[in-house]
Amino acid sequence: MGPVADRADGSDTRGGRNIDGLAGLTIRARIESRNHLTLRHVAAIQIGLIGTVGLLLAALHGIEAVLWAAYIFAMMQAYWSLMTRGRPH
Numbered sequence: 001m002g003p004v005a006d007r008a009d010g011s012d013t014r015g016g017r018n019i020d021g022l023a024g025l026t027i028r029a030r031i032e033s034r035n036h037l038t039l040r041h042v043a044a045i046q047i048g049l050i051g052t053v054g055l056l057l058a059a060l061h062g063i064e065a066v067l068w069a070a071y072i073f074a075m076m077q078a079y080w081s082l083m084t085r086g087r088p089h
Helices: 029-037 039-083
Strands: none
Touching: none
């Protein structure tokens, strides 16, 4: 895999250094050479995924809070019914 051009005209801005065998196979180079995605596209996709996961976790947290509230309310109802049993109203 050759170096990825950083400019629109296709020229390499790395000064002619050969980076294929070194650490030049970066994520950016792989993404741009295979899928023609830029770093901005990848960043936007990652932000979208993180935001979506965050919203799903927030929704699950809300559902959990509702379930706990229902459970505690049921326990308090049972407690109140035991405490008022046999007493005149």
